[in-house]
Amino acid sequence: MDPWHAAAIWPEVEQVARNYGVQKLVSPAMCGDIGKGTSWMQQFLDACKGCRIDAIAIHSYWCSLDGVQNLIEQYRRFGKKIWLTEFACAAPGVDVSMQGQIKFMKDVVPWLEQEDMVEKYAWFSYFTNEWAHGITNPNPDAGLVDWNGALSELGRVYVSLGHNRRLEGNASFQEVQPNMTQPIFP
Template identity: 35%
Template sequence: MFTAVLSSLVTFGVVSVSANAIPPQERSVTKTLPTGWSFVGCKVDVGDRILVAANQVSSANTPQNCISFCSGKGYTMAGVEFAQECWCGSAYNPVAGTVQTASDSDSGQTCGGSSRIQVYQQSGSTTTTPGAPTATGRRGLAWPADNNFDPAIFKSSKVGFLYNWGHNNTPKNKDFPFYSMQWNGNGISTLEADARAAGATTILAFNEPDLGSQANMDPTTAANLYKQWISPLSAKGFKLATPAVTNGGAPTGITWLDSFLAACTGCTFDYIALHWYGGWIDDFTAFINSAKKYNKPIYLTEFGLAWDADAQASNYLEFLPLALSYLDSEPAVAKYAFFGAFHSGTGKDMINANGTLTDLGKLYVS
C-alpha cells in the first residue's frame, strides 16, 4: 500500500528426500578437491538459502572453482547449486531453519539441481547446523525509505527479513536479510545489479499493480516485463515472488493475478505475493485461503486494517495477536510483514517517536 516515492517456510525436520539430477557436474570431481576440503553432503535448499554470505554465478562453475571463490573470501563452506551457482558461508543460515539432507550417490550426479545444493567444507572448521528453531523467522519489516530509525530495535528470533519497496538496502539495516522490490516498470534494467549490490537473494515483483494509485499495470504489460527482466533471475540464484496484489474484487486482486499468470507463460516464481487491508480476522483468513489454489508458498508482504484512519492502538492490539497466531500456524504462509514499522502518530505504529518499540512493536518481536 506504499507509494514509489517512499520508494512455506515450515520448520524443517531432518529427513531424507530425493534429489534432482543435473548433468553438467559429476560428483567424481570431489576426488580432486583442493587440499583440506571435503564433500559433506547433499542438502535441501528451498525458501531462505542455507548459505548466504556470498555468491556468484558462472557457466564455468565447478566445485573446485566455487571452493576457490569462497575460500578466497575467507569462508569455510561452499555450495554448488543448479550447476552454475556458487554459495558461500562459514555456517548454515539460521533463518533457513533445520537443514535437510537429501539422498545422494557417488556413482553419478544426483545433487546440485534445483533446490539441491552440494556442500563442501574446509577440514578443521565446524559446521553450525541450526536445530529446530523456536521461531520460524516468518515476520518481516516493511520499512519505508524515509524511515530513519534503526531496524535493529526489531532484532529477535521472530523477525527474519526487511524490504523497503526498492532495489537498494536501507542504510542502517545491518541485521536482517534484505529483499529487493521492483515497484513498477521504471528502472527495471538495473534490478539485477542493484539487488546483487544490496546482497539480496529474493526479488519481490510489482507493488499492487492492480490499483491505479499504486504500480497501476495491466496484467499483460506486467507479465511481459516480468518475463523479460525478472523470471531469468531464477537461474542466476534469486528467489522470486509474483506481483503483490490486493484483496480487492474483480478485476483487481486474485482476478488480476490469475490474468497475469495466464499471460506470463514460461515464467518462474517461487512465491505468491499478497497484500491485505480489511475488516477483521475472518476476511483476513478467507483471503489467504483464496490464494492456496496456486500451490506455492505465500508472502503476505503488507497487511493492516482497512479502516486504519479510525483504528486505535487498542484495536490493533486486539487484531494483531489474532493475525499472528493464524499466520504462524498456517503452513501455506512462508513470510509476512505487518504494515506498521514506522512512527506516524497512528494506532498501527510499532515505533515510538523516540525510536523505541511501542506495545504493538513489542508484540511483533515477542
C-alpha cells in the same frame, strides 16, 4: 499495470534476480478488491507461462481474522506459497488505534504462524496523518516503533507473537529479537 504488460517484462525481473542470486522470486503484490486481485493474478500467470514465480504476494488491510483467512483462501487456488507482504487493520469505521491494532494482531499473527500456505508475513506500519487513504478513526496508529526508533507497545506485541517458524538460516528467535529497552535504530 495490466497483467499482460507485467508478464511481458517479467523475464527482466527474472534476469535481475539471477544476477543477484535471489533465491525466491515473488509475484507482484495484490491488494484491495479480492475479485479484481485474483482475476489480475490469474491473467498474469496465464500470460507468463514458463515464468519463475515461487510465491504469490498479497497485501491485507482487513480488520478481522475471518477477513484475512478469506483473503488467503482466495489466493490458495494458485497453488503457491503466499507472502503476506503488508498487513494491518486499516478500514474506516473500525478501531485502528494502537489498542485496536493490538487486538487485531493478537487474533491474526498466531493463525499466520500455523497456516502452512503462508510462508512469510510482514506488518504494515502507519501513523496518524501519515497514510494517504482515509481512516475515519481519530487516532490511527499501526506503528511498530516510536518516534525515536524504540519498539512501540504494538511492536513489542508483534515480536512476542513470533514462534520461530518464520526464521531462516541458523538464527534463533532470541538472536533476532531486539533489546526491548533500546531503540532499534541508531
